[in-house]
Amino acid sequence: MVLRRDQRVIVVGAGVGGLVTAVQLAARGLQVRVLERAETPGGKMREVAVGPHRLDAGPTVFTMRWIFEEIFEAAGAQLEAHLSLEPLSIIARHAWSEQERLDLHADYERSLEAIGDFAGAEAARGYRAFCKQARALYTTLDPTFIRASRPSLLGLLGRCGLKGLITLSGVQPYASLWDSLGAYFKDARLRQLFGRYSTYCGSSPFMAPAILMLIAHVEQEGVWSVVGGMHRVALVLAQLAEGLGATIEYGREVTQILTGPNGVRGVQLAEGDRIEAEAIVVNADPAALTSGRFGAEAQRALPPLDPERRSLSALTWCLSAETQGFPLARHNVFFGRDYASEFEDIFGRGRLPRDGTVYVCAQDRGTDGNGTPDGPERLFLLLNAPPRGDRHDFDAVEIEQCEQRVFSRLEHCGLRVRRDPERMVLTTPVEFERRFPATGGALYGQATHGWRASFSRPASRTRIPGLYLAGGGTHPGAGIPMAAISGRLAAEALLADQRST
Incomplete structure (x- = not known):
């Protein structure tokens, strides 16, 4: 495979990994075309509308700022000129009951x-x-x-x-x-x-x-709040890629990766269009490849992935509600008493946890952990769940019982939430599977279980020449900074292969 600057690269998916790949390659003068099935960039870094409000409904913690500074500098830009970040003085507030609370601070002492x-x-x-x-x-x-x-x-x-x-x-x-x-x-x-x-x-x-x-x-080393919400990170990366000459097309679903004797040839879209390319970067869960979601030709790109090794999924609630009692910080964690049972329920029994940990992101709270909003505030709640969205449709009774346990856990720790079903959006593993096919709703690729797991994640290159991977399901792992690194690694691998030929 010989890649010249006038040849074409397709990036499938506009998640963080795909966007960083697009930025890196466009900055080097390659022709980059990003195809995204959703109507907005970000992938799991998404927003949800609750009435007139918009909430971050995916990753909420911004760390490893220096990774993004390096990405922007390599593209001839400055992070500070595009994104406003405010450091948090309280990393997270933790509670086990009304009397048991512990803050971790940015200040180590x-x-x-x-x-x-x-x-x-x-x-x-x-x-x-x-x-x-x-x-x-x-x-x-x-x-x-x-x-x-x-x-x-x-x-x-x-x-x-x-x-x-x-x-x-x-x-x-x-x-x-x-x-x-x-x-x-x-x-x-x-x-x-x-x-x-x-x-x-x-x-x-x-x-x-x-x-x-x-x-x-x-x-x-630092946790930051993104002014305007985490989704701004995706928007800014998309703007940077486009400013460098990449094109991003939304509502364009790739259904097949086309290959030939010498590697990739292009992609086919859901509406039937075929687009030729000399290199393709897939920013999707690797399971989408191995399960045949991109066609039989692309299945040979990776060894099969075991569905039993999937990572956690989640139940999430996005709501606008008044709160009382517990002094929420930006990031809050409410623990149960039997931690082992949470993971035995999820990974052992494949069911929603009976005594699960509840994470709450209070998106209107200040960076110092002080202050209470006047009126309803935007809350994002997350409960770990089994990645069985393709095998188990969680029924209304099961979800209702789980929701009662979640808000009872909060009340046990002193937090009372006056929730209104009309101002609340629930997402289950079934919905995550629909958004991220072949995952069962798993949000982090394969689980990191056992010392070998870190070495078994798919790397940037695949068995098919010209086909590369980026995203949280690939090396080095899940999380926004890791997905960004995966995007850099994919671009570097592609460029290295260009140089070697």
Whole structure:
């Protein structure tokens, strides 16, 4: 395959990974055409209308700002000129009951003090040691694994060097995140709090590897609020790509990837149109390829993906409502008492959790965690759920019982929400499956369960020449910064293949 600047690249999907790929390639002068089946960019980074209000209904946490600064700089732009970001002083507020509350702060010393007040001096010492290990892991793995084009254990060990190997030796390779946290925290509530980071990857802390503790360091480095909402990130990336010469077409669903003896030839759309291209980047869940959603020719691009290894799905509620009692911050987490049962219900029994953790994003709260809106406020609630949207249609009774448990959990912690069904939008795994086909509603690709899982995610290149992957289902993983990195890796792989030929 020889790619010249006058040849054509199609990006299938305008999620964050696809948009970053488009930006990178358009900045290098390639002809880029993005085809998106929805009417707006963003993929899972979407907005929902509730009456006159618009709410973020996907990712709500903006971290690793430096990744986006690098992306914009590589395209000859500045992040600050396109996006307004406000740092949060409270990373998240956590509650187990009306009397049990704990804030994690952007200020490390304040978090240390808060944990000491909450669980004692030993817990504070454990937190200090935990943060040191998390920082060392991130520093080691960012250049050697996260930004590496093709993940492998041998490659990781080869790139780490002696210092990196010493850092990795401090983490038991076969231990779960939950078990490893026990070395730092005897208080089960703190193990819940830091074990929850595995759910950022759609995984259970009881099966995810200890290496995921590095997420704690990422948040400690800064969490920002995006002025205008998270969906602005997608809009700005789309504008940047178009300003560089890429075209983005909405309402254009790709149903087949066309191949020939030498690799890809183009795509076919739902309305029957065929568009030729010399390279294609698929910004969709890899399961869409392996399940045949892009045609039989594209199924051979990857080894089959096991549906039993899917990540978490969710039930989400977007609502406008008045609240009383609990002093909400921007990000809030309400824990149950039996953490293990939540993941046994989801991954073991395939049912909605009986005692699930509830995340609440209060989108009208300030960055300092203070202040109460005058009147109704915009709330986004998320409960982890099994990824069975293609196999199980959650009935009205099941959903109603689950909803009652969710709002009872909030009330147990002191938060009363005066909800109105007319001002609330519910999304289930069935709807997520419709939006993101072949996933069952899984929102993070394959679950990161077991130490090998991080090395088994599909990489940028596929078995078909000229066909590349980007998105949260590919390496390096789920989350907005990781999806952005995947977009860069896809562009780099494509350009490297161009140079090599």
